[in-house]
Amino acid sequence: MSLHNIAESFVTELRPGVEPGRVLIAEDTELLLERIAQFLCFEGHSVQTAISGGEALECVENCPPDIILCDVLMPGIDGYEFSRRVKSDPATAHIPIIMISARGQREEVVRGLEFAEEYVTKPVDLRELKARVDSMLRLKRAQDAVRAANQKLEDTVRRRTVRLRLSNRRLAREVRRREETESAVRTLTRRIITVREDERGALAMDMHDDVGQCLLAAKLDLQATFARLAQDVDVTTEADRILKRVDTIASRIRQISHSLSPIGLRNLGLQDAIQNMVEMFMESHPVVKIETRLAHLDDYFPGAWDVNLYRIVQESLANALKHARATRIIVSDELLAAGAGLRVCIRDDGCGFEFGQGDGIGLFVMKERAQLSGGVCTIYSRKSSASETDEVSGTEVQIDFNPG
Secondary structure, X not given: OOHHHHHHHOHHHHOOOOOOOEEEEEOXXXXXXXXXXXXXXXXXOEEEEEOOHHHHHHHHHHOOOOEEEEEOOOOOOOHHHHHHHHHHOOOOOOOOEEEEEOOOOHHHHHHHOOOOOEEEEOOOOXXXXXXXXXXXXXXXXXXXXXXXXXXXXXXXXXXXXXXHHHHHHHHHHHHHHHHHHHHHHHHHHHHHHHHHHHHHHHHHHHHHHHHHHHHHHHHHHHHHHHHHOOOXXXXXXXXXXXXXXXXXXXXXXXXXXXXXXXXXHHHHOHHHHHHHHHHHHHHHOOOOEEEEEOOOHHHXXXXXXXXXXXXXXXXXXXXXXXXXXXXXXXXXXXXXXXXXXXXXXXXXOOOOXXXXXXXXXXXXXXXXXXXXXXXXXXXXXXXXXXXXXXXXXXXEEEEEEOOO
């Protein structure tokens, strides 16, 4: 059995503390080469030997070692060129090199350390060499562990990046589908709003022209008939009662007709039309106080009329009276700072609503109407956060118009 095999068989007893490694020794002096090889084998390492730089490069390529001991002066490729080639190859650049040389001048040491981790001068002290080999092996294995961890991390990141990319693609498709659906819903909603306004206008016109005229004709006929029977007190009393009913029906038809299509909106302007609407609401709800503080609508919409804003105010008043049971409502407008636009507010002192309950189709249509007019409609409920300084502390509807 050779000395190398004897050393390997007793590695546990002879090499405590540092796990043995694969060592390549490149040395053209055979006596020194054999001496170092036997010592490292006895220490438990697996040793390869080469007597030239070219042979050493072949060993590195065929079976990369854990550490290289390299003489400076060798035939053919010297130690400097050998080390440069090893460190220039990404596959072997991580292998630590201990350079061995009889030259101990500072310039030679500096030149050797350009591509090597350690520099040992001859004659070689085997105990010093052992310490340096052990140190380099520990460093090498620590670096190997870091590289393995980094590679594992890179593989994990790569896999997760692929999954994330796929998830992003699915999410992008879902977002596009949702945007297309929302766009279709918005287009349909706007079409419904337009058609409904057209139908309301036609119905209001029919009620005004047909039903209203019929009632007026019936009233005139009744007045003429009752005039001929004026001597009969009972008939006169009944006539007054019937005529009052006709007037009530006619007034209610005018209210419904105006609610369906505010005919005066074009002629009066938005501000006066809203004021007339408020007065009609107060006639039908005499116990409710509705206050208007409008001063900028006609300036902001000069010569224009906007049925969408009119409808938002109308819907807000109807909700406050019907659902919130408000007793006071304020309709106001204000110019936003630095020419940022106009804000219209409808506030009430009603019962408000819990957040999450205001997602009905009516509120959705109000917001769509605001967008149609170039604004943004926001609805707040102050049911649980009313301030004592608030004039009204129920629900607030804000419509912001930006001139840009």
